[in-house]
Amino acid sequence: MTATPGPHPRGARNPGSQGALRHLNQERLVEFLLANGPSTQAELARGTGLSTATVSNIVRDMAGKGVVSTSPVTSSGRRALLVQLADTGDVAVGIDFGRRHVRIVLATLGYEVTAERQLALEPGYDVMTAVRETAGLLDAMLAEGGHDRESVLSVGVGIPGPIDRRTGTVLQGAILPEWVGITRRELEQAFRFPVVVGNDANLGALGEVTWGANRGVRNLIFVKIGTGIGAGLILNGQPYYGYLGITGELGHTPVAEHGVICRCGNRGCLETVASTSVMIELLGRGSSSPVTTADVLRRGLERDPAVIRVVSDAGTAIGRAIGNVANVINPELVLVGGPLVGLGDTLLDPIRLGIQHNAIPVIAGTTRVSVSSLGDRAESLGAAALVIQGALAGED
């Protein structure tokens, strides 16, 4: 990354010099583009606090030097200029491990996906075997793209479980128990690259605000409804990690005082009444053959009354839990991800109702609820964004 100014002690420059000021402003634009992806000049001005005239001058200058490229777009019905960091040859790798798949994306610093692959995994797979297989696939993708190993900035890995950010270790409570205890160091040994790890829901949230149709949303809850129910939070434009990195454990919000014991050890957690496994179990009681998540989706689209009822009860419970959080953080948008998003409003309307039950009217009335714009790509793209955002920090 030769084009990006490195971190110098700012006091070392003459603060009055125009050149130094211009340099600092250019640095701010580059930082903003790394953090947020391609942005219009208006977004750059809003995001950095610089005037539109200053932004337009610096962008022209940077485009002349080949640091950024620009392209005309339409933004809110107006013509605008989209600014994007030029391809430096650096590669950000984003990887998402799910229950049955792993997805790999390669991306440039300008948030362009240059390669994408998915590999099916056996349920209950051996983690380190799958990681080594993935490392082999990554090596093949890099070779196909003509990238040498030095061009890889780092590898972002999304894992379906809580991660202690102090050590990069997967903690108890992971939906895939096989992942518990796996450390960042083990992943680095397998990939032979620096690795950053993230919880899948956190990365999904980051993916949505950096790559998706919801790019630039500054306060967001991304809720993934699957075998577990996890949430990723974006607060004031930044992923929120809390003290240890364990946030958004929405599935462990108690909702039934006398409910069943949850895998976390508490009683009546949201996950024990509203996960896809619970829906499948409830629907399976009246059925001679096992019900799958795909059946829930198909029958829901056919308006099967039992499915509608189960989804409605689960959605309302999830909405109530979201409503509690919404009262505290006042999100602009709630995005729902997971295998049932194809149900659309059949799933979203009960969630909206649950939010209305628990959030104060002005919050319930202004919080939009929608489905993920990136589908099953959100987590891997978020993992790549995590790498791109770390590009400046890792440069010195």
Ligand SMILES: [Zn+2]
């Ligand atoms: Zn629990």
